[in-house]
Amino acid sequence: MFLNFKTAAAAIALTAMAGSAFARDLVINFDDLNPGPKKGFEDAVELFKSENPDINVIVNINDREAHKTAIRNFLTADAPDVTSWYPGNRMAPFVDAGLFQPIDDVWEENGFNEDLAAIKPTMSRDGKIWGVPYSYYQWGIYYRKDIFDLLELEEPQTWDELLAACGKMKENGVTPFTIGTKFLWTAAGVFDYLNLRTNGYDVHNALTAGEIKYTDDRIRATFANWETLINECGFVENHASMSWQDAIAPFANGDAAMYVMGNFSVDGYKNAGLTEDQIDFMPFPTIDASIPGAEEAPADAFFIPANAKNVEDAKKFLAFVARPDVQTQWNKTIGQLPINSKADISDDKFIQEGFALLNGASGLAQFYDRDAPAAMAKAGMEGFQEFMLDPSKVDAILERLDTVQEEVYN
């Protein structure tokens, strides 16, 4: 399970030899084994070690899915000093069970209240701050630039321009959007953006916090827009049996021209044979010009379990991961965006565009399945998929979501 067993063993052997030289162990659990993210994390840990030679850092790296299960046990049974996890509603069960400790002081001392201001609401619960984020990425529309050029289309800025562009694509036999909703969450990306653009961040937040009903007129308006999008733009057929990776195939083949996705998908396009010149990124068009632009930007963060043994050094590590230079390097390695506003970004065009987009955002949503509690997210995303297959069922779906909402939040 722990790939770095060897390193750990070596570290323990060293400790034994050096006697009390390494008096302070710092155990960190991390959750990504993919080569890029793993390297980003390990490089950062190396730097931390060289800056703090008196701390003996022990690292456990686990696979993402396995970590989601393991964290439920290790927080009580054998807590590390630092663990990676997700902000928003995903941290809520652990915060409520008292398994994380608040770290307002780390934010205070290091000036994160200013440097990480945009993400602060997401990291807070019950008036306290619970973690420090190290990276996030933007969502938006990835599109085939070559198709847009052939059809002489510009990046649509408004809803009407988008619908007009879709009309032109359909005339030429191109399906405007690709998507794969088999695993449900991709549909939530479309919903989030439609709702953020139709109603704005505050209404969206209130919805995922259970303060607004799904049958509310404002949410109905979102679904009406979604129906327009389905009718006048349209998604690829068979999307319910495709994963998000499967849905790249029609995009790569030129059958579909746009994809509402997160920046992690760029690798997928390149692996499918597309070059940087063929793909480009644009923000989701505005629907109501009076609504300030909010974006979808899921963040990854570090937390200190309540049972951590070495809290002092854990806080030191948390302060370290949010430092501008550390975030710059780390995010260059993993191809994502640093959250610290003082950090630099790489010259990748998607990263540049994303950085500009998120810096101008009035609010950052964490994605539907992190903003809403798990049971609500599941029912909601099933509803979105059902709606995409048959928009005429909207009333039944929204009423059902109201029932689930009532159950989940009370």
Added chain:
Amino acid sequence: MSHAVVPDTDVPKRPSWVRRNKLAIAPWIFLIPALIFFAIYVVIPIFESLWLSLYEWNGLYNVDGESTAVWVGFDNYVKLWDDPNFWTSLRNNIAWLVLYMLAVPLGLFIALFLNQTVTGMRFYKSMFFFPFVISQVVVGLIFGWFYNPDFGVVGTVWKAIFCEETTNILGNVTFTCSRPAPDILSSPEWATYGIIAAGLWPQIAYCMILYLTGLNNVASDQIEAARLDGAKGWKMLWYVVVPQLKPATFIAVVVTVIGALRSFDMIAIMTQGGPFGSTNVLSHYMYEVAISEYGERYGYGSSVATVLFGIMLFFISYFLWRMYQDERGGR
């Protein structure tokens, strides 16, 4: 010479309790290891699960290691009654039970068909038995691809009939169809039947092998006698062969019922209960609400498990009762 032999004055000892009850104790000693494991892994969890279904719990313990569960009594069952997903799952469970039974007659007919002496028969038999040997997960994957409307067999055949090969705007090959290809696994009406069809494939093979062994034991003299009396075809099958296959039929029905109720792996592989929960069955729904990423409602999951347990208990008690009756009848 002075040592006179002292006669053995001891009254012969009464054999110890253990010795006296040797015959009664021995089986229990052999049973103890199995009983301990059965208790730990089966019996106690059943009661724990029943107990848990009366709580609301997200599976977490607090810092002091105390469970964060809250007693809610029968609330979970009340919620279950109003939960459309639960009823969908139950309906699908019934569809599974009914349609899965097709495996029994189909297995019988394939067994009859294969029960001949032709060169290479062993090879054919093993080919027919093959689907049962591969894991359910693999069967699910294969059928998932088979049904795929883009690159699967269904899609390819459909394209050949209803679609034209054209080039799209970029000059790449694509297909335009006069009718969209059927997307079985994402249609709420058909997906369950698609999965059941996939499940039937190995189940038929299983029933077939049960019948093949049963057919070996069919008394040939009775067949002869029936033939002399002029029985043939369906009558021969129904009145002479099938009654002799009763034990095989019983086992085939039992494994098929249990197989239908346990249908978890195929659903998890092929649709994860989707589209929007329409292919869920109780076992998968229980997993979904209790331990999947969007679940973590252990109490609610346990109440689903309790309902499933009740259904299984009904069938299993019936089978055990039947077996008991048969044994008494046989004595």
